[in-house]
Structures are given as structure tokens and as C-alpha cells.
Amino acid sequence: xxxxxxxxxxxxxxxxxxxxxxxxxxxxxxxxxxxxxxxxxxxxxxxxxxxxxxxxxxxxxxxxxxxxxxxxxxxxxxxxxxxxxxxxxxxxxxxxxxxxxxxxxxxxxxxxxxxxxxxxxxxxxxxxxxxxxxxxxxxxxxxxxxxxxxxxxxxxxxxxxxxxxxxxxxxxxxxxxxxxxxxxxxxxxxxxxxxxxxxxxxxxxxxxxxxxxxxxxxxxxxxxxxxxxxxxxxxxxxxx
Numbered sequence: 355x356x357x358x359x360x361x362x363x364x365x366x367x368x369x370x371x372x373x374x375x376x377x378x379x380x381x382x383x384x385x386x387x388x389x390x391x392x393x394x395x396x397x398x399x400x401x402x403x404x405x406x407x408x409x410x411x412x413x414x415x416x417x418x419x420x421x422x423x424x425x426x427x428x429x430x431x432x433x434x435x436x437x438x439x440x441x442x443x444x445x446x447x448x449x450x451x452x453x454x455x456x457x458x459x460x461x462x463x464x465x466x467x468x469x470x471x472x473x474x475x476x477x478x479x480x481x482x483x484x485x486x487x488x489x490x491x492x493x494x495x496x497x498x499x500x501x502x503x504x505x506x507x508x509x510x511x512x513x514x515x516x517x518x519x520x521x522x523x524x525x526x527x528x529x530x531x532x533x534x535x536x537x538x539x540x541x542x543x544x545x546x547x548x549x550x551x552x553x554x555x556x557x558x559x560x561x562x563x564x565x566x567x568x569x570x571x572x573x574x575x576x577x578x579x580x581x582x583x584x585x586x587x588x589x590x591x592x593x594x
Contacts, residue, residue, distance in 0.1 A: 533584035
């Protein structure tokens with residue numbers, strides 16, 4: 355492109371210098387034709403080096419970090435270990451994560467922090483009771499902690515497990531089946547409470563809420579342990 359520009363400039367200069375002169379007209383015309391030919395050849399050469407339609411590559415788009423979902427919480431600054439309450443998915447008699455039955459509510463708040471607890475009200479058998487939701491990632495409800503108070507002192511009365519990540523040492527948790535429960539625990543009875551059908555393990559101090567889509571409610575009151583289909587899954591777990 356620079357070569358073409360220079361030749362074109364020479365052509366124009368030569369034409370200007372010879373403007374108005376009448377002598378040597380044939381020689382001037384020959385010079386002009388030669389310069390014009392050189393310009394055309396240079397232009398053709400530039401075109402061959404830069405194919406028609408070729409474009410300068412656009413700069414690669416800048417990659418931006420993923421934005422968190424609205425309302426999402428992050429625990430990236432804390433190592434994922436059982437020592438950190440946010441990653442503690444222990445499930446054993448009377449305990450889920452860092453919450454234990456009988457624990458002072460003030461200690462639950464200290465373990466999880468105010469931002470990981472959400473106060474709620476439960477209506478059970480016509481009575482409203484104060485409780486706390488333990489919030490996990492993206493503010494899902496991992497646990498529901500019911501309290502029982504005497505005077506100004508409130509303690510954990512019962513815990514409802516809502517997150518499938520919580521598992522017993524034998525791997526039982528939400529999603530386990532009735533067959534899994536019978537294989538790993540002593541299921542003492544089938545009970546009905548607050549509109550739910552539960553498999554009760556008195557030794558483990560756990561009640562497993564069962565999926566009832568295939569079990570008519572008219573039969574709940576008389577169900578025995580072996581009457582519940584072994585494929586029936588667990589939908590939540592109560593610790594007391």
C-alpha cells in the first residue's frame with residue numbers, strides 16, 4: 355500500500371510540473387503513461403498480498419468471571435471440612451451437622467452465624483412455635499431447628515433434616531429406601547404425625563418421613579413395618 359501511494363504521488367507531481375508547458379509533449383505523455391502503469395502494477399501487487407474480503411481479526415472477547423445468582427451465598431473462603439459447620443453433614447442420633455438436640459439456641463447461632471439462620475414459625479397441631487432454618491448454599495433450607503424454652507433459656511428440641519447431603523455412617527439419608535432402613539437400623543414402628551407417615555427407629559432417635567404417593571392415607575393407621583413397600587423412599591428425617 356505504501357508503494358502504491360508513493361507512485362501515485364510521483365505521478366501527480368510529474369503532472370503538476372509539466373502543466374502548462376507545450377514543448378516536449380510526447381515525452382511527457384510517455385512518462386505519464388509509464389507512471390500510471392507502475393501505479394496499476396503496485397495496486398495489483400497489494401491486492402495479491404491482501405485477498406479481497408479479508409478482514410483484520412477481531413480481538414478475542416474478554417472472559418468475565420461468572421456472576422453469582424441473586425441471593426446466592428458463598429463459602430469459598432472456608433475450607434470444606436467437618437470442622438466448618440457449613441460443610442458438616444454429620445447425621446447421628448440427636449445430631450445433624452453442628453446442631454445437637456439439647457444444645458442452647460445461642461450456641462447454634464454462634465456455630466452458624468446470624469446470616470446462616472432464618473427465623474420462622476411452625477404451626478403444629480394448632481400451635482405456632484418459633485423455629486430456625488439453617489441455610490446452606492444458595493440459601494436453601496438444610497435444617498429446621500425447633501426450640502423449647504424455659505424462661506429465657508431456649509434449647510434445641512427437634513431437628514428436621516432437609517438436605518440429602520446429610521448421611522449416617524452407613525450412608526442413610528434422604529433418598530434412602532425402606533429396604534435400606536431395615537437393613538441398617540432397627541425400625542420399631544410406623545407412625546403417623548402432623549399429616550406425615552414415618553418409620554421410627556427408637557434406638558437411633560430418628561424418624562424417617564416416607565413418600566406416600568403409593569400408600570393410601572386410609573391405611574396409614576394400621577400399617578406395620580413390613581406393610582410398607584421396600585422401595586418407598588425417605589423424603590426428610592426428624593431427630594429428637
